[in-house]
Amino acid sequence: MTAPAIHRPNPLHLLAAFGTGGLLTLMVHFNGELGLHGNALFASWSAHGTGTVAAIVLLGLLHRRSRGDRGPYGRAPLWAYLGGISGAVTVMLTAITVNSPLALSGTLALGLAGQVVFSLAADRWGLFGLPVRRPRMNDLAALGLILAGSTLIILSGAGAI
Template structure:
C-alpha cells in the first residue's frame, strides 16, 4: 500500500478533535436529561430535549433563509422514508438514558453500555448493509474491540468497590 492511500485512511486531527468533543457533549446531554428526568420523569425529559432541539432547528432554518440560495436545491434526491425515523429512536434514547442515569448504573454505566450497543449495532449495519451502507464482513479485530468495550463496561458498572 502506498503512503498516499494509507494516509487517506487516517482521520485528520480536526476530525478526531470533533469526535472527542461530540462525545463530551453527549455526556453532558445525558447528564442534563437525567437531571430533568429525576425531577420531571423520563417522558418530560424527552419532551424538553426534543422541544429545545425543535426550537433550535427552527431558528437555524430561519437563519438559512437569509443566506445565499442555491438554484440546484430541487436537483437533490429525496431522503428515504426511514431517514425520518431518527426522532423516534432519539426520543426512546432520551427516555431510556434519563431513566438509567438515575439508577445504580449512573452516568458512566449508562454511557458505557450505550457505547457497546452503538458498536454492536454498527457491526450489524455493516454486515447486512443497512441504511444503504456497503456490506462489510466484520473482522476479528472488530469483535475484539466490542469485547474490550463490553469488558470495560462491566468494570465500570461492577468495579465500584
C-alpha cells in the same frame, strides 16, 4: 458530498467523534437535572422541544441557497424521517430499566453492547442505505479495548455517564 469509502479514517473525523461523546456527557448531565425536577419523560420531551426550536434557529442562521442539489443519493425515503421515533422509544425503555435491578450501570453496559452489535451489523450489511464497511483486525482490537475501558469506567461508578 459523496461518502468516500476510504479505508483509513481521517484523524479529524475521529477527533470530532470523540469530542461528540463529550457533548453527550453534557447533554446527559443537563437532562438529568430536568429529570430530577420532573421525570425521565418530561426531561426528554422538553429537550426535544427546545432542540426543535434550536434547530430552526440554527437552520435560519445557516440558511444557504443551494436547493435542489441532492447529490447522488436523490430524495430521502420516507422512513429516513423517522429516526426520532427510535430515539423516543429509547428514552422510554431506559426510563424503565434504570428503575429495575439493572440500575444505571447495568442499563449503560447493556446499551453499550446493543450499540456495538448493531453497529457491526450496520457496517457489514450497509443497513438503512449507508455504505458497507468491512472491519479490519485493528478495528476489532480497538473495539475490545474501548469496550473493556468503558465497562471498567461504568463499574467504577462514574455517576455522570
